[in-house]
Amino acid sequence: MLPCRSANKEGGQKALWRCRTQVHSTGSDSSWEGLVRAAILTLVLATACAVTPRSQQQERVRSLMPATVERSAVSQVTSIVLRVRARVAEDYRSQVLHPEETISAQVARLNEYTEPAMGVRLELTEVRPWTHRAGQNLTESLGALETFDAGDDVDLVLGWVSGLTVVELSLDKLGVARLGGRHAVLRAVDDRAEAEAFKRAFTALDLDEREDLSRARRRHKETTLLLHEWAHTLGAPHDGHESGCLFPMYTEQQAGFHPDTVRVLATLAEVQHERPRPARAAARVRDALDAARPGLFIASELATWREALDARARNAPEAGGSVLAPAQSNPSLEAVREALRAGNPTRARALLEPLLASGDPVALELACVLDLQTDPKTAVPTCRRASETPNASGDAFVRLAAAALAAQQPETGRPALATAYQRLLQQSAASPEAWLRFVQVAQSASCLTLVEQAAPRLANAADTTSVLNWARSTRRWVGLSSTVRTKSEPCEGAFVETFRTAEAALQERRFTPVALAVVRLKDEAAGAAGPLVLECERAFMQGQLALAQIRCGAALSADPEATLAHYLLGLIHEVLNEVPRAIKRYVRVVELDDSVRDAWARLGAAYRRTRNAGALKDLSDRYQARFGQPLR
Numbered sequence: 001m002l003p004c005r006s007a008n009k010e011g012g013q014k015a016l017w018r019c020r021t022q023v024h025s026t027g028s029d030s031s032w033e034g035l036v037r038a039a040i041l042t043l044v045l046a047t048a049c050a051v052t053p054r055s056q057q058q059e060r061v062r063s064l065m066p067a068t069v070e071r072s073a074v075s076q077v078t079s080i081v082l083r084v085r086a087r088v089a090e091d092y093r094s095q096v097l098h099p100e101e102t103i104s105a106q107v108a109r110l111n112e113y114t115e116p117a118m119g120v121r122l123e124l125t126e127v128r129p130w131t132h133r134a135g136q137n138l139t140e141s142l143g144a145l146e147t148f149d150a151g152d153d154v155d156l157v158l159g160w161v162s163g164l165t166v167v168e169l170s171l172d173k174l175g176v177a178r179l180g181g182r183h184a185v186l187r188a189v190d191d192r193a194e195a196e197a198f199k200r201a202f203t204a205l206d207l208d209e210r211e212d213l214s215r216a217r218r219r220h221k222e223t224t225l226l227l228h229e230w231a232h233t234l235g236a237p238h239d240g241h242e243s244g245c246l247f248p249m250y251t252e253q254q255a256g257f258h259p260d261t262v263r264v265l266a267t268l269a270e271v272q273h274e275r276p277r278p279a280r281a282a283a284r285v286r287d288a289l290d291a292a293r294p295g296l297f298i299a300s301e302l303a304t305w306r307e308a309l310d311a312r313a314r315n316a317p318e319a320g321g322s323v324l325a326p327a328q329s330n331p332s333l334e335a336v337r338e339a340l341r342a343g344n345p346t347r348a349r350a351l352l353e354p355l356l357a358s359g360d361p362v363a364l365e366l367a368c369v370l371d372l373q374t375d376p377k378t379a380v381p382t383c384r385r386a387s388e389t390p391n392a393s394g395d396a397f398v399r400l401a402a403a404a405l406a407a408q409q410p411e412t413g414r415p416a417l418a419t420a421y422q423r424l425l426q427q428s429a430a431s432p433e434a435w436l437r438f439v440q441v442a443q444s445a446s447c448l449t450l451v452e453q454a455a456p457r458l459a460n461a462a463d464t465t466s467v468l469n470w471a472r473s474t475r476r477w478v479g480l481s482s483t484v485r486t487k488s489e490p491c492e493g494a495f496v497e498t499f500r501t502a503e504a505a506l507q508e509r510r511f512t513p514v515a516l517a518v519v520r521l522k523d524e525a526a527g528a529a530g531p532l533v534l535e536c537e538r539a540f541m542q543g544q545l546a547l548a549q550i551r552c553g554a555a556l557s558a559d560p561e562a563t564l565a566h567y568l569l570g571l572i573h574e575v576l577n578e579v580p581r582a583i584k585r586y587v588r589v590v591e592l593d594d595s596v597r598d599a600w601a602r603l604g605a606a607y608r609r610t611r612n613a614g615a616l617k618d619l620s621d622r623y624q625a626r627f628g629q630p631l632r
């Protein structure tokens with residue numbers, strides 16, 4: 001299972017409806033250079049809605065229609081049939097009227113794509129009940145499904161649980177699967193919030209027209225999600241192609257997988273299909289990934305996954321780190337290793353327990369690694385003890401940080417990262433892999449300075465560029481330039497999280513938390529643009545355009561590269577019908593962060609309105625080159 005963190009919000013308020021998403025990951029593909037995707041989808045300015053004629057709304061609807069996943073240009077003979085059992089959780093059954101039909105239709109749509117594209121068909125053998133109710137944490141549901149239905153008689157067990165009531169764009173929050181696993185859990189796609197927003201936005205359209213749009217978007221999201229999680233079960237990590245279904249974030253433009261990814265998936269499907277499971281399956285998965293074009297998959301994810309596959313191929317369990325490798329004379333530890341080799345982590349963990357009391361460093365490290373795989377909350381104390389042993393490595397602190405962050409304890413995780421950085425620096429032999437793991441965790445904790453400092457130590461120059469781009473886009477978005485000192489340096493996670501929480505509150509029109517966040521941010525980093533940007537956005541949402549302009553102006557005086565301030569000023573100029581001024585702002589947004597698609601779209605629309613064909617052509621060409629799709 002791969003983490004895709006995102007903060008995204010949905011607000012069906014009068015003036016503005018949009019979603020923002022931010023993704024963190026490392027990658028080397030050129031289309032993934034942004035790392036932070038600040039994708040802003042502004043569906044409509046409702047101030048314009050009231051007067052927008054029907055034809056304009058219809059055109060807008062066309063632009064919101066998702067891509068078609070099912071069609072594929074290539075046509076292959078279906079050579080692999082994978083048997084699938086669907087499990088329907090109680091909460092799904094209470095939310096979806098006809099679970100069997102809904103699920104069959106989803107699988108059928110997936111097959112419409114996979115059969116011609118890669119010669120693979122999923123055969124739904126049965127739809128069975130699953131005594132389970134999903135909570136917030138889908139990983140828990142995945143564990144429950146694995147226990148409930150081992151799926152020894154099928155190739156794949158898919159569990160469906162209830163949907164979220166908010167619009168979620170991180171595919172791994174809508175579903176989870178373990179890489180190379182046999183199980184995946186998928187959420188129902190609940191589009192009520194979106195349908196409500198469309199109802200308010202497209203007042204001039206018939207009910208049928210709106211429903212067509214909603215239905216097409218729901219189906220597209222369901223198919224994309226199913227393809228995405230299935231690909232993870234095959235053993236494919238995320239790729240960097242924004243218009244493909246293995247990208248971490250959902251977009252309406254996704255249409256199947258990138259052709260290079262399809263080739264890898266076809267090979268991986270053969271491995272998944274073989275019965276009995278080949279003894280060297282891990283090695284074959286690894287070979288398939290090695291044969292892929294360099295840079296196809298997100299480098300950091302691929303590196304971690306390869307390590308795990310190598311461990312499996314050596315007939316050792318996926319335990320990460322070096323603790324399993326060196327031969328140990330301790331007979332009790334040998335028994336632990338034996339249990340791990342036999343694929344019994346539960347027994348291994350039980351055997352470790354008596355060794356922990358003595359504070360054996362190897363036992364503690366092993367326990368930390370095992371606990372990290374099962375329950376981050378349990379892992380925090382174990383990993384902390386491991387980090388407190390004499391000469392604990394930088395890796396030990398990275399693990400502690402990873403456990404604490406997963407257990408929602410950033411106040412423990414962030415300082416652990418600062419220590420990890422110091423320890424790794426002192427270790428003359430710290431490997432590039434160790435630095436990569438460090439950077440991954442530091443990114444997830446939004447530790448900007450730590451990521452910037454560690455980036456040059458990564459083995460792959462493309463990775464270095466990617467993570468530095470991520471840090472730069474994040475700084476620009478939250479209005480925290482590198483010249484501003486924060487109280488929590490070298491990890492600015494508290495600032496970034498406070499900013500994002502405030503943005504989420506704004507989208508829900510909860511203004512009190514925003515005021516509190518502004519106070520906190522000013523205290524955390526005096527002179528930063530971030531709090532002024534939030535004040536600007538709040539004023540804009542409350543219709544106080546003059547005040548919003550003053551606040552955004554002040555934000556840009558503090559930091560001329562505050563992307564969101566430029567963007568908000570663009571929106572304000574649009575509302576005031578000052579198109580040329582809006583254009584200037586959107587041009588700047590695209591310069592500062594070319595992953596903000598909405599700025600491209602708004603800029604294109606503004607060029608159309610001002611009949612600037614030359615600029616529109618140039619923009620469209622650049623958009624095509626950047627995203628591989630026409631500008632709509």
Ligand SMILES: [Zn+2]
Pocket residue numbers: 002004171172228232238248
């Ligand atoms: Zn994923």
